[in-house]
Amino acid sequence: MPTSIRNLIELCTVIPILTVSRREDAAPLARALKAGGLRVIEMTWRTQDALDVLTEMKNAEPDLIIGMGTILEPGQVEPAQRAGADFLVSPGLTRDLETALESAQCPVLPGVSTASEAMQAAAAGFEVLKFFPAEQAGGMAYLNSLRGPLPEIQFCPTGSITRDLAPQYLALPNVVCVGGSWIAPSRLIESQDWDAITENAAAAAALTD
Helix, strand or coil, X not given: CXXXXXXXXXXXXXXXXXXXXXXXXXXXXXXXXXXXXXXXXXXXXXXXXXXXXXXXXXXXXXXXXXXXXXXXXXXXXXXXXXXXXXXXXXXXXXXXXXXXXXXCCCCEECEECCHHHHHHHHHCCCCEEEECXXXXXXXXXXXXXXXXXXXXCEEEEECCCCCCCHHHHHCCCCECCEEEXXXXXXXXXXXXXXXXXXXXXXXXXXXXX
């Protein structure tokens, strides 16, 4: 498993963002994503069983690298790691959360949406940042404008990025990967359409930066 965020981003181009409500969907979902050729996945902590789903996905496909997203407060860091999270993702970065993430025993992808937030995160030692919500926060034009003043910072934009937009984001020099919910949207998970998810995963795996 990756020991740093740099190791992690070398293993992915598109990270599927998952919201899963039912534990019984964990194993077949993991198999569908792996069958499509994806290895790195983000589970959002937006449902009651999110931690259990992550654990069961890891049990079903141990080779998958599964992160826990929607880390909002320090108290979530340790439970996520105990559940088996290989990395942690936050939508933003408070002072208290920054301290907790700095002490995490796995790679971390903190979220930012402005130049000031990116500068603060970089000053704290975070080398790769989640740009969220990407489309609503200025999209490709905004990310491109950050290249001049912040040339060393790399981003993983997430938020309303579609299958068609993903290649355009990946073409930006300061974008190392993207996150997208289009690979396994809730409607496909709830209908247990694993074939469609595998097809979407294959399309995502075929993208290169």
